[in-house]
Amino acid sequence: MARIAAEMTNVGSTTEPAALIIRNGATSQVIEPSRGVVTIGRDPQSVVQIDDLRISRTHLRAEYVDGWWRVTDSSRNGMYVDGVRMGSVTVNDRVTVQLGDPIAGPSVAFEVAAAKGETEDHATTVLDPGMVRAGAAAAARRRELDISQRRLAAEGIINAGALIAFEKGRSWPRERTRAKLEQVLQWPPGTIARLRQGEPVAREEATEVLASDDEVPLVAQAVITAVHTLGAAIDNLPAVEDPDFTSRVTAILADLRQLETVAAQATRISKVTPASIKALSAVRRRIDELTMLAATAPSATLGQRLYATRRRANLTISETAQAAGVSDDVVVRIESEREVPAEAAHAVESLIKQLD
Numbered sequence: 001m002a003r004i005a006a007e008m009t010n011v012g013s014t015t016e017p018a019a020l021i022i023r024n025g026a027t028s029q030v031i032e033p034s035r036g037v038v039t040i041g042r043d044p045q046s047v048v049q050i051d052d053l054r055i056s057r058t059h060l061r062a063e064y065v066d067g068w069w070r071v072t073d074s075s076r077n078g079m080y081v082d083g084v085r086m087g088s089v090t091v092n093d094r095v096t097v098q099l100g101d102p103i104a105g106p107s108v109a110f111e112v113a114a115a116k117g118e119t120e121d122h123a124t125t126v127l128d129p130g131m132v133r134a135g136a137a138a139a140a141r142r143r144e145l146d147i148s149q150r151r152l153a154a155e156g157i158i159n160a161g162a163l164i165a166f167e168k169g170r171s172w173p174r175e176r177t178r179a180k181l182e183q184v185l186q187w188p189p190g191t192i193a194r195l196r197q198g199e200p201v202a203r204e205e206a207t208e209v210l211a212s213d214d215e216v217p218l219v220a221q222a223v224i225t226a227v228h229t230l231g232a233a234i235d236n237l238p239a240v241e242d243p244d245f246t247s248r249v250t251a252i253l254a255d256l257r258q259l260e261t262v263a264a265q266a267t268r269i270s271k272v273t274p275a276s277i278k279a280l281s282a283v284r285r286r287i288d289e290l291t292m293l294a295a296t297a298p299s300a301t302l303g304q305r306l307y308a309t310r311r312r313a314n315l316t317i318s319e320t321a322q323a324a325g326v327s328d329d330v331v332v333r334i335e336s337e338r339e340v341p342a343e344a345a346h347a348v349e350s351l352i353k354q355l356d
Helices: 002-009 129-144 149-154 160-167 175-184 191-196 218-235 245-269 274-294 302-312 317-324 328-335 342-355
Strands: 020-024 027-031 038-041 060-065 068-073 079-081 088-091 094-099 107-112
Touching: 020 038, 020 060, 068 107, 088 094, 088 107, 107 160, 129 160, 129 191, 129 218, 129 245, 149 160, 175 191, 218 245, 218 274, 245 274, 245 302, 274 302, 302 317, 302 328, 302 342, 317 328, 317 342, 328 342
Parallel strands: none
Antiparallel strands: 020 027, 020 107, 038 060, 060 068, 068 088, 079 094, 094 107
16 A cells, blocks of 8 residues: 555646535525635625524534535524534535524535546436446445545545545546546556446456356446445444444445345346345345435434335335325335435434334
8 A cells, every 4th residue: 555655646637626516595605725724604704604593693604624625503593414413524525404493494505516627428418337347346446445535535536526426436546537436446557448348357466256247247346346345344433322423424425325225237237137136125125225324323314214114014126206295216216315394304213103
């Protein structure tokens, strides 16, 4: 690792720090890291002013520190993420917070913008299976080598927002950035591009060799390897009572859901094989076990509690949605930790209380 760090020091950083997009209602602002501390509140002098009596004069502060945007609560009324009061939150991708009230309070969304010059193809809502495959493999390799996203951003390898988008299969880094990533991941030059084209990682670099490389589809192999790698992160989770437990388990579950998407796509676009079914089953089993554990934490998210309640009641997504008086999409979005209207979240919260 020391050799790799020394080599990275000699590679000049061409990545600009990521801007922060702040959305409040129909308005949005793009904040550059050089702006310094950004205030959000009722004060007319706030960078983002919200004229609401439930909001403190300076309710939130956002600041770019060590390659990451961090939002800190400066109020008495609180900042809530998925119904849980948080003192601060790191913006890895997109996060929506409620101010003053976990359900009815005004919401503010924060999102890290892709760095300039970092995305070559473009972010897309229609996932390219090759990009997803390459991103998932890179994420698994990074975790295997115990390399944090923060470290890659701090050392100028790739911007945090661009790395997250790449690992989720939503964007494609430029050639020079891929070369730096391959150096850190200890992969031969061109490996990331070959992964996108469906070729395997060179045998000597593979993190796990399955029964037969000729018989096991590449996607299934990559998914099972990634699940295996995430197992170490799961084993190292703190106790459910630990303040950091929920944020860490939620991040792992997000990675598992991304792998589930990859495995499910593989069964749809190609011949269904025992290997692809095994990969999909392995991911879903991990999601089920980990979400049920996550739901026992005092700070469990609404999505985790909904999933556990639904499973204990043996309800399908459609049955749960009908019982709560919401659409199926609302249930799916909540369990995927995505934003939904406040009234829908309130209806689901009420259902959970009735069933528990």
